[in-house]
Amino acid sequence: MKRVLTPEMIxxxxxxxxNILVDPTSSHEQRVTYLARAAENFLTVLDEPEGLDELLRCDIDTRCICNLFEGDAPYRPRYICIDFEKFLREGxxxxxxxxxxxxxxxxxxxMIMYHNIPSITNYPVYIGDLDVLLDPYITDLSDEEVRKALRLWMTTIDRTILDSFCHANIGPKATRLGYLLMEVEGELENAVPNLTMRVAKDTPDDFVLAGVKCSLKSAKPSFANDEMFRGELGDDYCIASCYNGLYKGGGSYTLSRLILSNIAKRAKNIEDFKTRELPYVMDIMARYMDERIRFLVEDSGWFESSFLATEGFVQREKFSAMYGLVGLAECVNLLLEKEGCTERFGHSDRANQLGVEIMDIINDFNNNHYNKYCEATGGHFLLHAQVGIESDHDCSPGTRIPIGEEPDELVDHLNVINLFHKYFPSGTGDIFPMDLTVHKNPQYVLDIIRGGLGMDIRYLSFYGSDSDVIRVTGYLVKRSEMEKLDAGQNVRQNTTGLGLGASKNCKILDRRVR
Amino acid sequence: MTAEQVALLPGAGGPPRATVNKIIPFSCVDGPGNRTAVFLQGCNFDCRYCHNPETIQTCVHCGACVPYCKPGALSIMAGRVQYDIKKCVLCDECFHHCPHGSSPRTREMTPAQVMDEVRRNLPFIRGVTVSGGECTRWRDFLVGFLTLAKAEGLGTLLDSNGSHDFSADSELIAVTDGVMLDVKAWTPEDHVRVTGWDNALVRKNLRWLAEQHKLPEVRTVIVPELFDCEQTVRNVCEVLWETGNLNTRYKIICYRPMGVREVYKGLKSPEQAELQRLAGIARGYGLTDVVII
Structure with missing residues (x-):
């Protein structure tokens, strides 16, 4: 049913x-973005499932569904991953x-194209497989010529794409451009773009090491299990935004998330959660996403009017949608408490097993839910371990072990991660601050990445524990910029504000250093 | 006591055992890459600056530590101190109160038992490093354990003070990829002052391991008032240069008083400039991998 706005709501x-107009901590661009969202939210065009309001538009402590700042009248896909190879080839x-x-x-x-790709943030969330795109053009150039051009170009990206959900990909093949990019990014220590190195069994160690060294300075790249993504999505996948596996030439229409920790509050016990409360909320969220997708595809006109679609840089048939979740750890802990058990997620077989059972239920639900516009992914959404937002509290990202409760030994941490990464083709990941500066042993990180590839570990991020650029949850910020914002100055990137909130609410500066 | 525990008692025969002080599943500081580091109890040297002196002596089961164990991880059974690793909170009170310079926080283990603990770290590690104490004092255990590690495809490194004649132990060398050697001082007089021991064998091992290209790393802890540091660095570098081992990592380690016994805490840490100077000398010999720690 369509909502009715009361005079009080208006x-x-x-x-x-x-409030947006006069917020001193927002830059002009940020105000424009938020104003557009506010305008969208005056509309009531969606035919929403009954029961949605009390799960979505309610107090933060009882909210079970979150639409992650998507407005009430979706007029462009949330994430757009264009076919840059076609663009460079054809113009x-x-x-x-x-x-x-x-x-x-x-x-x-x-660069011109980047400024013409919309998204939920109005900035591109995927800017291409830079090595594949650019390596063919540098054959006749010296390393120093390429470095200089890349320094300027990457700096332009950082200063004009004002949001670190912007994501570039490299690998799994080693290229000269890939090596040079790792050097330059390590030097620049910029927060934008986010970067993923896709690692396969035959990716040379030396190339992965170049990535590791870069990541210990600038918190990127992260490392994706190429074989795992390829097995699920085929060869045309890319990593966009935080760590989301999506189709090149496609993207994601929308992303909503289940707040599992709050759904657990509604349940009497584990059984009640599994059989009544979770299925109830999952069904409403899926139908809400169906309606958002229907409006975007059928009513918004985006796919008929945007040059990205009309010139074939994206195809509607390559889009899917992301069915997200957060707070599995707190959900498991609360459900066990309700049964009189004090065991904790990440530390006991019983708790971890309950986590797996809950994930199996969500996975089965998704595999049985059909959306005709998600034909690229078999008519189903893709599960997504959402990285959290700055207002989350007592709710860890996706299936992560809460910060402060990480197992003493990294191997135990990795073995827990290994249980959960497989569920999320459209993204999950874990983050480890490392203290390796003194012993100069980046091979240590290489070994952990290689070990993960042989298991069900999908995506790992590392950063130097004393770096300025750090990974908040999925995106990057500079500590120095957060300090400026905290002192009341406005800063360039939207994500700095998110990072500052997360550092206060989500303890992201307190991660266990490895 | 279970049959397995009985088999572990000293003198009970069976596979060689070692007293294990600690197993670190992932270590980034005990050789290249990620390695499981196994620390064996007991050392023949008595370095004044030793920062884990509780690993020097073996436990005599006097029980003096037991009352200090608040979580109850220590107890006495049949005249022996028992250690329950599950209850231990690593507060270190036990060895701080040990009158014998030892630690009760150890386990008697066979090569197979240690390998079982290492195995759970696969596939994230590229190898194992056995350290101490002085690991070569458990030579038979080492041969057994490193053989098992090799069979799993793992690399094998030892951390040694160089007091074991590696050139005369082909069985151990056959299963050892390399030895990371401490060269604590160059002249015998200095070496005695630092460790209480002569160093003829250390110097022999330095050259022999270098010639075999089984010397991935050399370490020297810099304490200017205790021995001639420059002379030590120069002599180590000469051997590396003469034997074509310029890629061997040389760790110039800054002495710090952390963990050091009270009687020796007066030793001064070197200035950063002095460490840089020594590292510069080492690089001057053509060494490519000199690290100040």
């Missing part, structure tokens, strides 16, 4: 708009650009 929304009529003939043209054309 007055409240007007007040929201005013774009809309952008009045021909094929890129050399390195400078390729860099310029890409």
């Amino acid at each position: 007055e409240e929304k007007r007040q929201d708009v005013f 774009s009529a809309f952008l009045q650009l021909g094929p890129a003939k050399d390195f400078s043209e390729a860099l310029t054309n890409l």
